Amino acid sequence: MKGLTRRRLLLAGAWACALPLAAPGRLLAAASGAGEGARVLTATDVHVSDYPTVEAVRWFGQALRERTGGRLDIRLYHSGQLGRESEAIDMARFGAIDITRVYSGALNNAFPLTRALCLPYVFDSVQHMRHALDNGVADEVLRGFESRDLVGLAVYDSGARCFYNTKHPIVVPRDLHGLKLRVASSDIFIQLVRLLGANPTPMSLGDTFSGMETHMIDGAENNMRSFHSSRHFEAARFWSETGHSHAPDILLVSRRTFEALSPPDRRLLLETARASVDVMRRHWDASEERARQAVLAAGVQANEVDMDAFRAAARPLREQYLRDPAIAGLHQRIRALA
Template identity: 85%
Template sequence: MTALSRRRLLLAGAGAACALPLAGAGRALAAGPGDPAGTRLLTATDVHVSDYPTVEAVRWIGQALRERSGGRLDIRLYHSGQLGREAEAIDMARFGAIDITRVYSGALNNAFPLTQALCLPYVFDSVEHMRHALDNGVADTVLRGFESRDLVGLAVYDSGARCFYNIKHPIVQPHDLHGLKLRVASSDIFIQLLRLLGANPTPMSLGDTFSGMETHMIDGAENNMRSFHSSRHFEAARFWSQSEHSYAPDILLVSRRTFDSLAPGDRRLLLETARESVAVMRRKWDESEGRARQAVLDYGIQANAVDMPAFREAARPLREAYLHRPELAALYRRIRDLA
């Protein structure tokens, strides 16, 4: 889909949002070729590739909905950024132009402040700590925070440890980042973190990052191992440094317009199925992350450990600045108590 087509879709959704009455305003999508008559077809989008764990989890939701609803509900999934970037997907879901989207929590920080607690550096100690915290009330608290902005939170998908990679040299100490121009998602937290560590943060879409490194417009980026592999960034950046500076998860959202248009039983079915998909996503993640790590090592990537205490200390001022906000401090304390 071209950028012009995406803009037309977004504008069409915005127009529909203004034109339709609030009551019963949910958008019923027409069945496509081969779709059973009377099926409510929900459109879902993800920027990741077809076999990425979050994509496979949403695909599993579609299969489960078909079976459990007797064919009444289904999902048409557009992966690999076919319907645009994450920022566009968030707006399209809010306007009701698409139904379901999976987005990185960092892209939600400004509009949904509770997501900031999940993205701050060194909040989680490990994948196990993150999953334990999410499963014990933290995910539910964050998901409830979406209700005020035309979205409904369906599930929180984890996405591994975010680490630094670059085209120049290993990063062991924070000062090794000084002067490096690194891609970050459009998130104030990550921009501030890189500045604090002495790097030059460059907000850029995931899709533009490879060419940015190839042309030396940027020196590297930060992301999880699975994305490092699936985006083929390892072909440009030969140095991977296991900083684990954030475990910022992904979040699955549905348009409030769509959700309210469903019958009460179908709302419950969608919520329950989405929550069940978390276990599917985690299993797929664990399997594919190990394969991804081995693949990049076999390719010749130089991977190294970092001075973790030094990185934690360097990031502490940023974490403390955000935790002056009572709601974030309370959520942070809950996360740490579950370590």
């Protein structure tokens, strides 16, 4: 029980009491307005209601309803209503929730193959990332979840991650020296920030704004869409286009839930989840540009960086992880698709 939040304990306890009586989805059928016998799957996301991944899962649920005549449905809890990503991963593993969208960096320790997607400068661009994911890379990573009580449904991309801070523009790595930066709880990102000369501070996305306002941290790294939706631009006025990672998001379903479905419904779930990737990408491309225009209009200073200097500074970290043959093999496939 060590490290569990009160919210997670309450949720886990509530579900544990209910699980012997019925599967999680069925318990929510009446609350969602679904018909008798309908299977309602719970889905979670920490992002806000109009975030592209939330919109994609919303479409996913609508498509399931239409294709099954309402027999399968999804009830979506966005904005972190059911806890943080780390909590959602464990609740899905134990069957307390059905579906969750998780940032791949949060999966690195438990699912080592996801590290290949998070390494600095492994992807050259969003286009390269999508091309690689669509040509076997996503399938290979998703198969790796089966060993830990989860089933991989789809890989959603999440743009280019860049540094932003409250102090000054970042042009070369030495401009990061001494800055305290929020990072996700991922060894790769902690090591990268430290390698670049900054002080990594792992914390949740929800705590980052107050961290900058109270000067606990000086900045963070994330994609433009999250920079805007989290309103971090109100505290951090300097955005630097480092593009140091294109680590994507991953949509997962509890193995317990998946195996409770009939074989045809399992196939339908997988097919519909994969179809939601294009929905997510359309929402992403449109909303990312709107987010960029909004933060620039609000007075954020955006600047280009010395990309060669950042690539060179990050190379030792990439080489360290490529000593793992599995990661090296996947990295080779990704680079061949550049």
